[in-house]
Each structure stands twice: as C-alpha cells, then as structure tokens.
Amino acid sequence: MVFFTAMLVIIIIYYLQVDGLIYATIVALIAELLNIFMAHTLTKSVEKKMKQRIRRLVDGYSKRIKAQRKTIQQLEKIQEESVTKLYNANLKIKEYETRLGMTEDIPHGVDKSQEPVTAAPEKLASDAAPVQTAPPAKKQADFSDLPSGSNRRKLPL
Secondary structure, X not given: XXXXXXXXXXXXXXXXXXXXXXXXXXXXXXXXXXXXXXXHHHHHHHHHHHHHHHHHHHHHHHHHHHHHHHHXXXXXXXXXXXXXXXXXXXXXXXXXXXXXXXXXXXXXXXXXHHOOOOOOHHHHHHHOOOOOOOOOOOOOOOOOOOOOOOOOOOOOO
C-alpha cells in the first residue's frame, strides 16, 4: 500500500511538477487515512478473536469449577452419611456393651472378647496395667555454636 502510494505521488509530481505537490499531498493524506482505517479494522478483528479465545478459556474453567464443586458436594454428602452411620453404630455398640455388662474400666491393651462376660469390676481394676509415668526430662545441653557433627571441642571459656 505504501509502495503504491509513493509511486502514485512520484508520477503526479513528475507530470504536474509544481501543481502536483498539492495533488501529491492530498493523495498521501488519503492513503494515510486508508492505512489508519485498515489498521483500526485489523485491531478490532484481533481484539474480537482474543475475546472469543479468552471467553472459551473462562467457560472451560468455570465448567471445571462447577464440576469440582458438584463432586465436593457429593463427597461431603457421602461423608455426612458415613459419619451418621458411624455414630449410630457406636451408639449400638455402647448399648450392647451396657446390656452385656461391659464397662469402660477395661484397659485398651486387653482384648474385650477374651474377658468373661460376668467379670466383676474389682477383678478388672486389679488386673489393670500399672500407670506409667513420664520418663525424667533430659538435661538440656549447653549452648554450642558448632555445627552438628563437628569434631572440634568447645573452647574453655
């Protein structure tokens, strides 16, 4: 486009000489306006294509998010159902334990199925494992600025 405009301007100036400068200027202005309009049109079309591409990406991500939210809701529903089933099962277990006379005094290390059902609570308390106390706390080592694993001795300061 610019090349043809330049050729047209040269031809006009060559044939019309002094009067051709006015015509050449008019032709150059018209060519520049056409160039501006074409660049504007190209910019608009590129912008439209980019909007479409971005819209597709956004739609894809929004669909993913909706699907993930739906999956999360389903998993939460399953979790709620499982929690209620476990709660109900624990209630039934406690009910059966109270019916059979089992108490909470049985230590965790003893298997409940091996205990006789008619065991007296005194016997269970005497068979319980002794209570373990926490080991004495270790004496905290002196501060040393040497890295761990260092063979150097601490300076006698």
